[in-house]
Amino acid sequence: MASSSSSTHVFCIILCILTTFLLSNAYPFHPSSHRPGHYASHNYRDALTKSILFFEGQRSGKLPPNQRMTWRKDSGLSDGSDANVDLEGGYYDAGDNVKFGFPMAFTTTMLSWSVLEFGGVMKSELQNAKQAVRWGTDYLLKATVQPDTIYVQVGNAQQDHSCWERPEDMDTPRNVYKVDKNTPGTEVAAETAAALAAASMVFRRSDPAYSRTLLDRAISVFEFADKYRGSYSDGLKDDVCPFYCSYSGYEDELLWGATWLHRATRNTMYLNYIQRNGQVLGASEEDFTFGWDNKHVGARMLLSKSFMVQRMQALHEYKGHSDSYICSLIPGAPSSSAQYTPGGLLFKMSDSNMQYVTSTSFLLLTYAKYLKASRMTVSCGGTIITPRTLRTIAKQQVDYILGSNPLKMSYMVGYGPKYPQRIHHRGSSLPSIANHPQKIQCSAGFDMMHSQSPNPNVLVGAIVGGPDFHDGFEDQRDNYEQSEPATYMTAPLVGALAYLAHSFGQL
Template sequence: MALYPVSASSSSTLLILLCFFTSSLLLCNAFQHHHHPRVARHNYRDALTKSILFFEGQRSGRLPSNQRMTWRRDSGLSDGAAMHVDLVGGYYDAGDNVKFGFPMAFTTTMLSWSVIEFGGLMKGELQHAKEAIRWATDYLLKATVHPDTIYVQVGEANQDHACWERPEDMDTPRSVFKIDRNTPGSDVAAETAAALAAASVVFRRSDPTYSKLLVRRAIRVFQFADRYRGAYSNGLRKYVCPFYCSYSGYQDELLWGAAWLHKATRNPTFLSYIQVNGQTLGADDSDNTFGWDNKHVGARILLSKAFLLQRVQSLHDYKGHADNFICSLIPGTPFSQAQYTPGGLLFKMSDSNMQYVTSTSFLLVTYAKYLTSAHKVVNCGGTIITPKRLRVIAKKQVDYLLGDNPLKMSYMVGYGPRYPQRIHHRGSSLPSIAKHPAKIQCSAGFNIMHSQSPNPNILVGAVVGGPDQHDRFPDQRSDFEQSEPSTYTNAPLVGALTYLAHSFGQL
């Protein structure tokens, strides 16, 4: 949906003409005050195109004829066979060859949310974004085909990590791990429900049959998540930890899943569920980290929309909870908690910090959109924070990512003149099948992994973990904390880049 009834450029032109012909001081001031700078330092549209293209480099399964990342080939074609279920497809989460269902579902939810909020502005990229979502949802439908069961992982992570090989050469065990009534996993189940529900909104008009299938499955999966409660990393600890352990518990996912089902179905049952269970599920917890593990902040922002725009009065408190998150980000306010590097980057943790930069930037532009529509602001202990201020903060974070930083380096591969050359990614770092058709054995790839040579295959659009708290980035393949890309880092960036590209007249 568009943010403005007329395009920024046409409204600006109108103001310029009226200002010129009437010499009205009021109109001229209005132009100066509201006019977006039309020249951006960055090509957000180019970055948007690349941020979506990245997902093609992460595909598992049989690749389609329109595959653009051509150095990749088919892989994981027998996935699921160990359990007599078809689990071919989906995404590798990062630089290895395991399919982890928890981050894959979160990635799908965030890609879908990006399209729900900003898809109307995406122009030619909308179709590619939808294809990226569908690649995931087709897989999630396979993973949830049996009632009260979800196949949540394909691949034995420790054995996979003992090899450095292309996904096309995989010979490590493709073990399948599942949750069910006896081994519950409310976190991954409710996140999967959120992903299916959010995607159902994306496809509601373009493919209503598929959309209905997604929402029906989402409801069934959520009921399973809620009825059989427990964290999936309890029963599957030795397989999913420390990779994607559920550190924040499963309460945040139940609230998040219910919020998405409320949005997708408009069924009062889910609103009632949120009203009854919100407090016990941690709606007002003060955690301010949003990512694949903790969904509280995202749920607050999403539910605040229902209050701000649909006037659902019973969700009034979520506006306050969302405001608390915003205030935690603003330096100088009484509630400020966020840390920033000397160069200005939001810094949450040393391992894959950029995922929090992209998710926070998305929430900032999205909440700014809701506040603008409702003519509201955020009050941080007497300091008034406008939607414009939120957009400025988000833009600064995205600009840092794209090259406005002390190293003058883009942290998106393939964007700008200088970007990471040695990312921690097996397929990107080893010669492609086209260049080297012979199999590369499990341990043979480590020579290349530890070398200083640049990756031969450019994983265009990949956003790496990013610099440390002092803005340093060594660009070493072995440094997975800083040099590994991930699907859940890129997914929210798609929405933020769409907004910025649109605001600067690039879309």
């Protein structure tokens, strides 16, 4: 049996070889000491612009005069009328025409977090990013206007998915679904509270009154989430499943929501709540998935910042939890559990894998920022991991998305010379209102869905599900696992691209 010192020595050798390989192949630069802009692998500023523009393509409701994605038109103008509530607006989650509140709230939280961490370097794109946040929060305010009630979905998902039609044409039932005292939905309520709290900080200086409205609503929505506990996947199972069932439970959202409220209010009540309930809500330290359903890693990183940067000793354990997550991503580390494709892409699952790539890239860059600000590092099996290493790994993932991969394929639509042409998206795949003013009926659209013709409308900035474990990609509409975009896949990338664009002097 090898001694611990020899094991550490072997690990150091492996890590050095890996780092050398990455730096010589994917990264001809030093992330923290390069000359700005000189060694950039991609035009990160262009990608940032396009990533924010994507959200205009997902808008529901009455579109504003400054709408830039001009092939999209007004849709869903009577949403909520069946329940005598105004639910116009918000975002369609992916390639369908349903408004799912759970992923929409997470998308809004991640857009807000992107602005909070990296908005200071977004320059001319900051206002566009804030507008993307506001399109989400304006809707979330409507969805939470009634006390102890949240409207969490508009549209019958089963019937919507049986049609292939433009959102401007949709004639499927726009059923309204809600959670309340009798049918609780803690996870979607707490996520909505997180989104409102995070966004309140985005607008704190530019629109104090709006910021206050968001924060007040976040406080009341979180109280509802915590007081009436239960999963919305139980009460609304036939309507939200299998699309956005909550598989991780609602404990992670309670921790996440309380964390954002503590950050937004600085009220010790939320810190006490976290300390009192942290062990119950925290889940396993080996829970390393971060996305629309599971928020544990993100909450831990926010709490670790409070410890590292603000020296809140009561939260010291979250630094250890976050470090464990980081070590799980380092190839060759003793506790590494992440899988990578031969081309170097982080791979969590075959269905919409890019959502984990974008969220992980954002977390790596954000945690690197926290570590640098506190002059701390991460220890993986005795080997010190610096912020520079985290930035290197994040850049590799973003570069893969933008085209530095075996297929030389950009998985951001509209970026680079080669990108998916047949994405699984109704509005993009069918001719626009301008080119085809006549209504396209429910079943008629499937002829286009199954065709080999490129989509006539480019959904600029969309991140699709991405390649398989062997770096293979089918550019086919009916392969939704690989070709469907989603708001929560692009939202974390906004912050990552802002950081990279700034680091290389492109902003």
